[in-house]
Amino acid sequence: MPKRILEMTAIEVARLREDGDHSVGGVSGLYLQIIGASRCWMLRYTHLGKRKRMGLGIYPTISLAVARDSARAAAALVQTGIDPKRAREDEREAARMHDAKQLTFKQAGEAFIKEHEPGWKNLKHIDQWKNTLATYAYPKIGKLLLSQIDQAYVLQVISPIWSTKTETASRMRGRIEQILDWATVHGHRSGVNPARWRGQLEYLLPNPDKVAPIEHHEAVPxxxxxxxxxxxxxxxxxxxxxxxxxxxxxxxxxxxxxxxxxxxxxxxxxxxxxxxxxxxxxxxxxxxxxxxxxxxxxxxxxxxxxxxxxxxxxxxxxxxxxxxxxxxxxxxxxxxxxxxxxxxxxxxxxxxxxxxxxxxxxxxxxxxxxxxxxxxxxxxxxxxxxxxxxxxxxxxxxxxxx
CATH class of the missing domain: 1.10.443.10 (Intergrase catalytic core)
Known part of the structure; x- marks a missing residue:
């Protein structure tokens, strides 16, 4: 039996020039496919009675040793009844969907406003949302992914103005909370909302009513x-x-x-x-x-x-x-x-x-x-x-x- 059928060395693999599938041994079904200047690792396997092929990467970017490790892992899946190619496609799709759901806080804020703006009758209210987010939130957490935002980041936004601009800070907290709740419902984040007041921030910040008591509209007696x-x-x-x-x-x-x-x-x-x-x-x-x-x-x-x-x-x-x-x-x-x-x-x-x-x-x-x-x-x-x-x-x- 030729040596290449048993197991080739990395040097021998590098010397291969002839087009076609070259078995390199070490793992059953592992081949180096050569088509002109292209060289790609391939794994042949059988799943549920069907012969299949699965690419394992381009040579020499993927070395012989790495290709053999990947082939062994795929072969182990076949032994358990799993199609390794389908499993890899599912994993990539899950990763793609995860990345697609990753929004920055600024992207979420803009999407939230766009979605709710038709129901807001007061133009001044819309401007206040946009302006306060642009002034206080976006410079500090605008580029962060929603999954990265925790209480520490929320406090970075509102703590500096909690005592000096209490009403603005309180509204800013509420707006961050609404945006993060919206993001949770839409599947962009999970877990407890770090901007929630009751049960969370109320233990870290003084009551806004005590810092700056609410001033009611002055009325004529x-x-x-x-x-x-x-x-x-x-x-x-x-x-x-x-x-x-x-x-x-x-x-x-x-x-x-x-x-x-x-x-x-x-x-x-x-x-x-x-x-x-x-x-x-x-x-x-x-x-x-x-x-x-x-x-x-x-x-x-x-x-x-x-x-x-x-x-x-x-x-x-x-x-x-x-x-x-x-x-x-x-x-x-x-x-x-x-x-x-x-x-x-x-x-x-x-x-x-x-x-x-x-x-x-x-x-x-x-x-x-x-x-x-x-x-x-x-x-x-x-x-x-x-x-x-x-x-x-x-x-x-x-x-x-x-």
Missing amino acids: YEDLPQVYKQLCAIKGQAARALRFVIFTAGRSGEVRGMKWQEVDLFRAVWTIPGERMKSGREHRVVLPPQAVEFLRNQPRRKDREDLVFPSPRGTFLSDSTLSKLMRDHKINGVPHGFRSTFRDWAGETTHHPRDAIELCIAHVIDNKTEAAYRRGDMIKKRVAIMKDWADYATSETTNPA
Whole structure:
């Protein structure tokens, strides 16, 4: 029997030149396949009665010794009933899928925003997400794979600003937590979320409420409201008129500033705010007291593209800062959003109207989920009475509220 059938040396393998399959011995079925300048290790084997061939690498990148080790490992799999070629393909596919799932934190953050952006109505909210991530998170953990991010990396982002910019840091923590939760659901990472507050970071960082207590929207005391409304009546301009309508409806500043004439039914005294402009995402019917209806009848209407009820001089949306500045300039202690608290305090402390009806007036969700599930209507008749009493109270010191 020729020596090459038994076992060739590395030197003898290097001298092979003839095209074809050359058995090198040492392991049954191991060959060096030569086609022109190409040299490749091949293993012939039989699995489930079928003859198969499996490549083991290119010579001389893969040495004779390594080729024999690979051939022995493959032969061992065949002995256990496993197809080594199929096993290798499955392993490579698993590795490919694993690599495909590996995202950096920045890639995950951008994907998260893109996926959720259609449901975010507030452009300012979208900008805040993008800007805070770009400012605080991406420079420190943006290039890290999601699987690499642990508590230490999360703390690198939020610890430096936890005491100086507590609200920003707290929101940043929450955004990192949401992105990592999203990544877990999508199969990009596994395990406990390192940005979670309860049970984890709460033991490593001081409570944000104690570091920087929450500052609630400053509100005009309800005892002062009639005088404040009278003061606003003496101020010219759309900002003052918008604030007066905020008072009439106990609505949010953004809802009033974005109000359009097609949303108003003066005959039925109802203003219907579409879901895309509501914080809750659900359509809300606002009851208009008689004073608000008369107010709108006297409100000049511009035939422009936006058809806004309270347009700026250029026909665009009034900014929230415009309303806030007016209150500061005229020494009205409060902010536009605070009039909702003024209404809630007045209704709760001076009237006997049903609590749930009061909450619906300001588009708050009923706390009791069971009760909310059974309540199909929006208590419109009860809200009519509440808003009339409120408007009567607000205009009690004003001779011509419209």
